[in-house]
Amino acid sequence: MAQPQQSEGVEATSARAASEKPSLRVGMVGYAFMGAAHSQGWRTAGRVFDLPSTPVMAAICGRDASAVRAAADRHGWESTETDWRALIARDDIDLVDICTPGDSHAEIALAALAAGKHVLCEKPLANTVEEAENMARAAEAAYERGQLAMVGFNYRRVPATALARSMVAAGRLGALRHVRVTYLQDWLVDPEFPLTWRLRRELAGSGSLGDLGAHIVDLAQYLAGEPLAGVSALTETFVRERPLPGGPSSGLSAVSAGGTGQVTVDDAALFTGRFTSGALASFEATRYATGRKNALRIELNGERGSLAFDLERLNELAYHDGTEAAAHAGFRRILVTEPEHPYLDAWWPPGHGLGYEHTFVHQARDLVHAIAEGRRPDPSFADGLQVQRVLAAVEESAEKNSLYTPIAA
Ligand code: SOE
Numbered sequence: 001m002a003q004p005q006q007s008e009g010v011e012a013t014s015a016r017a018a019s020e021k022p023s024l025r026v027g028m029v030g031y032a033f034m035g036a037a038h039s040q041g042w043r044t045a046g047r048v049f050d051l052p053s054t055p056v057m058a059a060i061c062g063r064d065a066s067a068v069r070a071a072a073d074r075h076g077w078e079s080t081e082t083d084w085r086a087l088i089a090r091d092d093i094d095l096v097d098i099c100t101p102g103d104s105h106a107e108i109a110l111a112a113l114a115a116g117k118h119v120l121c122e123k124p125l126a127n128t129v130e131e132a133e134n135m136a137r138a139a140e141a142a143y144e145r146g147q148l149a150m151v152g153f154n155y156r157r158v159p160a161t162a163l164a165r166s167m168v169a170a171g172r173l174g175a176l177r178h179v180r181v182t183y184l185q186d187w188l189v190d191p192e193f194p195l196t197w198r199l200r201r202e203l204a205g206s207g208s209l210g211d212l213g214a215h216i217v218d219l220a221q222y223l224a225g226e227p228l229a230g231v232s233a234l235t236e237t238f239v240r241e242r243p244l245p246g247g248p249s250s251g252l253s254a255v256s257a258g259g260t261g262q263v264t265v266d267d268a269a270l271f272t273g274r275f276t277s278g279a280l281a282s283f284e285a286t287r288y289a290t291g292r293k294n295a296l297r298i299e300l301n302g303e304r305g306s307l308a309f310d311l312e313r314l315n316e317l318a319y320h321d322g323t324e325a326a327a328h329a330g331f332r333r334i335l336v337t338e339p340e341h342p343y344l345d346a347w348w349p350p351g352h353g354l355g356y357e358h359t360f361v362h363q364a365r366d367l368v369h370a371i372a373e374g375r376r377p378d379p380s381f382a383d384g385l386q387v388q389r390v391l392a393a394v395e396e397s398a399e400k401n402s403l404y405t406p407i408a409a
Helices: 006-020 033-048 065-075 084-089 102-114 129-144 159-169 208-224 358-373 381-399
Strands: 023-029 054-061 079-081 095-098 118-122 149-152 176-184 228-236 241-245 256-262 268-275 280-286 295-302 305-310 316-321 332-335
Touching (some): 023 033, 023 084, 033 054, 033 118, 033 358, 054 084, 065 079, 079 084, 095 102, 129 149, 129 381, 159 208, 159 305, 159 316, 176 208, 208 228, 208 295, 268 381
Parallel strands (some): 023 054, 023 095, 054 079, 095 118, 176 280
Antiparallel strands (some): 176 295, 228 268, 241 256, 295 305, 305 316, 316 332
């Protein structure tokens, strides 16, 4: 590659470098909270990381023409579509990013894979195990044709959780004994909060279980490096009737209209689990933990040491080395902001931390690399299916009143 002229400046240099790379043209379906988060990922990944191809925000799709136009302008998408089938039919789209409620994940993903596109699908992968099985099967067949399909468990992409994974894999904890994980939010505490799509089983599949439980099941299995073998669960719906929503909801807020409707999902899910190695785990997912906004905490205890992570302090990882002399052993804080840490060589100097949105930048980065290298994406649709099976086992166990429920292989 020719050296840039001194007078070109950084922007001209990076613009020229970008134009020499192949582009990866992205079409995204959905433009609410997750659509905005994924937009940040696609917009930023190629500007921060040296990627093998350049993501181009080619088209964004939503049913409301003026709302999707506004989202395109706000987030920087080149064009809009109001029908996802039209988006998938376009020759100039390489990858379809699905940020819709769970009831449409399977249909859109299957159509996109059949049309030869790569796919990124928000979590949970689907609303049912059957849908997830179809998606995983189609993804496997598509992989043979050179297409990749990834599920968006973005909390794997916090530098501190990625570091934790590498420490577990390197044996720093030894044999795992316990995984303790909670994901607590409080946006449903008010019984007048309207009945948005996240509270309707036919749209969301389940409640806190699929929304938050899916994240912590994936993170626990990812960090442990092994799957759960069985679970025992309790679920509850605290507020069974809510006001109907009065218009489009954004993020985790909504306005109500007249009338009320039935909540058809769980409000909270509490379960224990056993990993295949025999390590024990506990999980709590709720949107009723008053005062907790986005509190995902996980602790792993092994025979040689322990690790603890708190999403509300996401630039830190606590580590206890159990092999040190008792007199000076104890949990210490690793500030995960060094260039040696995962993802951080491309960001700010040490001590200048990252936030929630960076997980979506890292997700886009990792998918672009996997596509260029023809590597199976991580997490794959098969991983998403496995999480779906755990969620189904939790529901089955709760229905049977907490009997230990093995997970189908
Ligand atoms: C709502 O509970 C929510 O937006 C989840 O759907 C996301 O996956 C999580 O990252 C933040 O909270």
